[in-house]
Amino acid sequence: MIVAEQKPFAEIAGFVADCNKILVAGCLGCVAVCLAGGEKETEILAAALRMHRRLQGKPLETVTYTATRQCDPEYVDAMADLVKDVDAVVSLACGVGVQYIAERYPDKWVVPALNTRFAGGSVAQGVWEERCGLCGECILHKTGGICPIIRCSKSLLNGPCGGSQYGKCEISKDVPCAWQLIYDRMKALGRLEWLLEYQPPKDWSKSRDGGPRKAVREDATI
């Protein structure tokens, strides 16, 4: 999932300082799972903004709506009635959702309430870690299901480097060396010989290098 974190409250309040009525729009996708922008967080933010503004003597009216997903036009369309008479939309979606609302409602001031952090998953209740670098060409079959692109600090394809010490990366004693993890796992799987194959430089044209990416499935288009 996409993991996001809420921006500091003062920053969000500043975005809508000149507004009288706003739509606070949550998303039930990834950001609800990582407890940053679901229904609950949407209600909390709306209440906090209302109280903050009342204390400033400039009451703020809020409307809340939590979309099934903000990254699908049909769900963004569904909030049209709510968007029309507000001064701004505060989106608690990832950067994708914010842009979808901004594109769909070009005359509206649309602001982000979250900082979109990374593609990852939860490792414990309330803790999330990055797991995928979105590089566009998966090599997990060669590395025992451990991604060196995002989990090795240098994104090495033929690791480890000299900075691997006692299983940890030299950048921090809290960061495991991805190549140590890869080696241990491949050894346990009896597939160490796979690591002998030299990996040529990665083709980064499938990553961000070529500008914004697009995926099309012809059979799914109408």
Added chain:
Amino acid sequence: MFEPRIVAFCCHYCAYSAADLAGSMRLQYAPNIRVVEMPCSGTIDARVILAAFEDGADGVYVAGCLEGDCHFLKGNFRAKKRVHYVKKLLDDIGLGGERLEFYNLSAAMGTRFAEIANEMTERIKNLGPSPLKAKEVAGA
């Protein structure tokens, strides 16, 4: 004389029973407390605390079991963390986190329940009415 309105979210297994005990013991305590019974302090939600303040409470506290004694094992620890999160949010909002507190007590602590009620009432009296209410009155 300012008489604060304080909402006390009390766990059924400890603080709520302690309130009963305080009553049975004929203890006198500040009448400013409005008790809301909860199945466990761990069910407390930031939205409910904020709603209490938004609707006119001058102070709020959540009372759960003594540490290690939660009927649901960790509910009181979770409640404490959530209360601290909301205290920080109240600071950000400008209302002040000191209007919110978390307490631990057991069902046998009727005297402590009365003490907490008095303690919190005193604290809120010193802080004065919720500035949200003051704004409401000024705006009305």
